[in-house]
Amino acid sequence: MTLLSVENLSVRLGHRQVLNGLGFEVEAGEFVGLIGPNGAGKSTLLRSVLDLVPTQGHIRLSGEVAGAMNARRRAARVAYLAQEREIAWAVPVETIVALGREPHRAGFAALTAQDKTTIDDAMQRMDIEAFRDRIATELSGGEKARVLTARALAQDAPLLLADEPTAGLDPAHQISLMRLFASLAADGKSVVASLHDLGLAARWCSRLLLLHEGRIVADGAPTQVLTPHTLRDIYGVEAFFGEAGGAPVIQPLDLADVLP
Numbered sequence: 001m002t003l004l005s006v007e008n009l010s011v012r013l014g015h016r017q018v019l020n021g022l023g024f025e026v027e028a029g030e031f032v033g034l035i036g037p038n039g040a041g042k043s044t045l046l047r048s049v050l051d052l053v054p055t056q057g058h059i060r061l062s063g064e065v066a067g068a069m070n071a072r073r074r075a076a077r078v079a080y081l082a083q084e085r086e087i088a089w090a091v092p093v094e095t096i097v098a099l100g101r102e103p104h105r106a107g108f109a110a111l112t113a114q115d116k117t118t119i120d121d122a123m124q125r126m127d128i129e130a131f132r133d134r135i136a137t138e139l140s141g142g143e144k145a146r147v148l149t150a151r152a153l154a155q156d157a158p159l160l161l162a163d164e165p166t167a168g169l170d171p172a173h174q175i176s177l178m179r180l181f182a183s184l185a186a187d188g189k190s191v192v193a194s195l196h197d198l199g200l201a202a203r204w205c206s207r208l209l210l211l212h213e214g215r216i217v218a219d220g221a222p223t224q225v226l227t228p229h230t231l232r233d234i235y236g237v238e239a240f241f242g243e244a245g246g247a248p249v250i251q252p253l254d255l256a257d258v259l260p
Ligand SMILES: Nc1ncnc2c1ncn2[C@@H]1O[C@H](COP(=O)(O)OP(=O)(O)OP(=O)(O)O)[C@@H](O)[C@H]1O
Pocket: 013, 014, 015, 016, 018, 036, 037, 038, 039, 040, 041, 042, 043, 044, 045
């Protein structure tokens, strides 16, 4: 089943043409890494799906035109983790995570047993149970990131869009998150995550979309997309390519114009 369909998507912000006629589909069960250098258009692409920027083209969520949906209907189909990790409200962590259940609740109805189970599950997955009663604004950057990810998970939408979800996380929590996203995909959901860590992207994503200057320049399996050629041409780096435990290992080493 196609959870996201993007056709001929263009976005202009101010005087800049940020996205240029993008097209791709995301099927249920995919963990797609959205990669590309700074300014390539990754956040803008994710924000387009949420109708947060003016777009031209066609975006469908589970077959339905995204722009025509009200916020509640959209939230039932797609959860979004924004790049900004600020939490404005000085309320307990659990209250922030519970906001993820809003699209499933009628008005100010109390949380159901199902809501509570989903919230507990999201907190456990993000390893934040220990500080469920702490005030969210008083947490560290990485802890806040985990709280906001838990909120997106609690939304329990079939598609999760995450903007640099591993930023600010320590290595163990980065790997846990990539494992979690891979397991969500294995359960039939889809995740599209923008990533700068090419090693994590290569190892855990089922597919990579490489953006450059507002266009998709490669789309496919990680080893097809991340080649010495694309790393040099698009990122301007030389990298080590290897393999461990049946998955690719990619480690950028130096700037392409520095190495002999
Ligand atoms: N409101 C805006 N007005 C004008 N240009 C903008 C606006 N927002 C973003 N841009 C430009 O659009 C381009 C793409 O930005 P975007 O944030 O989508 O890139 P990105 O791939 O997510 O980058 P990064 O990896 O640095 O987060 C950038 O050149 C940026 O300067």
